[in-house]
Every structure is written in structure tokens, then in C-alpha cells.
Amino acid sequence: MSFQKYLLLPQLFAYAVRAPREPAKAWDRFWNGVRRTGRGGEVLWDPEEPREFGEVDARVSAFFAPDLPVIDVGCGNGRFTRRLAALFPRVVGVDVSSHAVEKARQESRGVTKVSFHVADVSVPYALRWLTDELGEANVFMRGVLHVLDPKRRAVAIENIRAALGPRGVFYLSESSIHGDPLDHMVLQGATPTYLPEPVRKVIAAGVRPPSRFGDAEVREYFPGAAWEILSSGPTVMYTLPLRTRDEIEALPSYFALVRRRG
Secondary structure (H helix, E strand, O other): OOHHHHHHHHHHHHHHOOOOOOHHHHHHHHHHOOOOOOOOOOOOOOOOOHHHHHHHHHHHHHHOOOOOOEEEEOOOOOHHHHHHHOOOOOEEEEEOOHHHHHHHHHHOOOOOOEEEEEOOOOOOOOOHHHHHHHOOOEEEEEOOHHHOOHHHHHHHHHHHHHHHOOOOOEEEEEEOOOOOHHHHHHHOOOEOOEOOHHHHHHHHHOOOOOOOOOHHHHHHHOOOOOEEEEEEEEEEEEEOOOOOOOOOEEEEEEEEEEEEOO
């Protein structure tokens, strides 16, 4: 992309000096500021897009063990947790932010088969208490690995591997935009003088900028000796309108369904 992307740096530095250093604090700061969710809300990745719901439903229905519970890692306000509850016997949403978990509980009142808990999947053994309770499970993740650094990614995947057991399947969908975080922001409508409000809120909270997680990264973190890739390929992740007033954005992404070997 154009060298003009580097003109975004002054805005980013201004937010960075005030941002929390710990990812968990950044996410809590973000969710504490959220007042509205859904298509008319403030959460960048939560547009309630029926096209994505249909795509996800078809993929998990085809590969998840239907009798196993599901762990929704990075559940946020529980949008997909509730969706998955219509397909599987029990769904447990976990998120690093206590404010996200509280929001999910509020929005899920009256919904059966769901529960929500605070857990940082990038910390070793973070899901052990849950796997002790559930036994083997399917795991769902949308848009988490691409905001973790390599060390935290590896820990998160090891936690998920332990949670799957012999029959569980892991579904992931992550940003696959080519380039660096500045390229990602440009594609989201950022200019040297303007940040779309949903993007600005994430940056202002101090959330780590996204990095690409596509085919190469899937094969790096899920090597054939330890993992079986059941299905994978390009997809899109829908977001709130960014460059127009009401047009939902479709950002390049990559999905995979994997299960452990052994």
C-alpha cells in the first residue's frame, strides 16, 4: 500500500502513550466503554451480519461433534455464543474482559444453554478448570489469534488443544489482510486525518494491532504431525460500516477447522 500509511503514525503514537501495557487491561478498557452492540453499535466486529451467521452455521454443523459442548473463546458480548446454543447442547463463552462477560450475560438473559466466565486463554492452563467440568469439547474462536503475539498464540493453542480431547474440533476465523497493521488500518478506512469511530475506539483502548493469520500461519501453528486440518480457506469477516454511513464491510479473512492427532 502507499507510503502515506506512515502518516497514520502520529495518531497511533498519541494513543499508545496512554494505553495499558497488559492486553487484559486494554480489552477491559475497551469493553467498559461499550454502550451499544450490534449493527447500530460501537463494536467493530459485531454487525450482526446474516451472511456470516449462515457461513459459520454451515461449517460448524458439518464438522463439530454434535453431542459435545462448545467453548466460545473470546466471546465478547456473546453474539456467536448465543448463535451456537441453537445448534449444540451447551455453550460456554469465555473472555479476558470482565466487562465483556458482564455485557454477554446482560444480552443473554432468557437464553438457555449458555454461560459466561472470565478467562485469559493466552495464560498457561487457563481452561483447565473448564475442561475438568466439561470433558472434551468443540472450540470456537473468531478474531482472537490475529491480535495475540506469537508467544501468546502458542499458549492459547496449547490450551485449546487440551480442551478438545479426542473428538473435539476447533473452528477459527482470523484476519488475513496482507501487510502490516498500518495496511490493515488503511483497509478499514483510516486516513492521516480521520479514524472511523469503531476503529478509533479499539486503538484508544490500547488493543494490540492485528497481524495476518492466513494459510501460512495455520500451517505453522497447526503442523501436520500434531493436527489434522479438516477444512480451511479464504473467507471474510464482516464489520460495522467504516467508509460509508451504512454499508457493512467485508474484510479478507481465513478460516480453518482442525482437530488434534493423538
